């Protein structure tokens with residue numbers, strides 16, 4: 001049934017794409033799904049999908065990893081983090097390499113889990129490097145407010161959350177960029193940043209669409225965007241099945257505003273972007289690991305000759321990198337786009353070179 005729907009949507013795309021159209025697939029999870037379904041080869045020739053900066057591990061600069069590492073090596077600290085971040089290199093070390101040297105680093109799947117570890121280990125300081133995009137901010141804000149409310153003082157966060165809309169705004173301002181639309185993921189639904197995407201659509205005459213991660217969701221999103229583009233409509237369409245109530249939106253917004261404010265922030269491969277990252281307000285500085293340990297998140301970038309910045313800004317795809325599949329593989333990654341499971345190079349490598357296990361449909 002789903003396969004028949006996907007075939008039907010693909011036929012519709014073949015029918016309606018009658019000129020070159022270039023769409024940025026903002027989110028790393030969408031990019032992975034597109035590779036998994038081998039979609040690029042099945043789409044109309046004139047429909048070009050480029051990758052975007054939506055892999056939070058990929059955009060983490062070396063200077064921020066250095067701060068994570070320095071804090072992880074402090075006495076009585078347990079660093080709790082997502083699996084993907086472990087191997088990302090700073091200028092010298094990664095969390096995985098200092099773990100081998102004796103630092104206590106554990107993998108968890110949510111900030112709430114970090115708080116539970118803090119409750120169960122009152123003699124240790126639990127440090128959570130927060131590395132997601134704006135959609136992760138409400139959950140982290142809620143955990144910090146929860147810790148403050150319960151008087152838990154052995155839990156803190158390294159604030160390295162990034163905001164996609166200002167970064168997309170910076171990329172879109174380049175007249176050579178030539179993008180007709182942004183395919184956005186369900187993730188942006190979780191914070192009321194839909195307004196930011198609506199403004200981007202209007203400002204740059206783009207079609208934008210929020211869609212889920214299943215094949216038919218992505219195809220439905222692409223059909224919707226192509227129709228918008230052909231009609232000259234510039235707006236954000238939300239095709240997501242994940243719907244939040246206005247109360248949930250307001251509560252998320254309120255918690256985020258209570259805990260964070262936006263500052264200029266550096267992105268790996270893309271440079272410093274105005275108001276593109278969150279830091280923790282002074283009133284909650286007990287929960288800010290950088291203040292607690294007096295360690296700055298530096299702007300230092302990696303010296304490796306990696307094309308990640310070019311690929312994450314839609315100016316190329318992994319096969320355009322001379323190291324792809326040669327010097328840079330899943331076993332021996334050079335850049336974070338190959339390290340992270342949501343990295344575009346990792347997705348390309350897995351589904352075109354490594355095992356070729358694309359989904360049948």
Ligand code: SF4
Nearest residue numbers: 306307321328335345
């Ligand atoms: S293939 Fe490797 S070196 Fe090339 S852009 Fe991707 S991660 Fe960087």
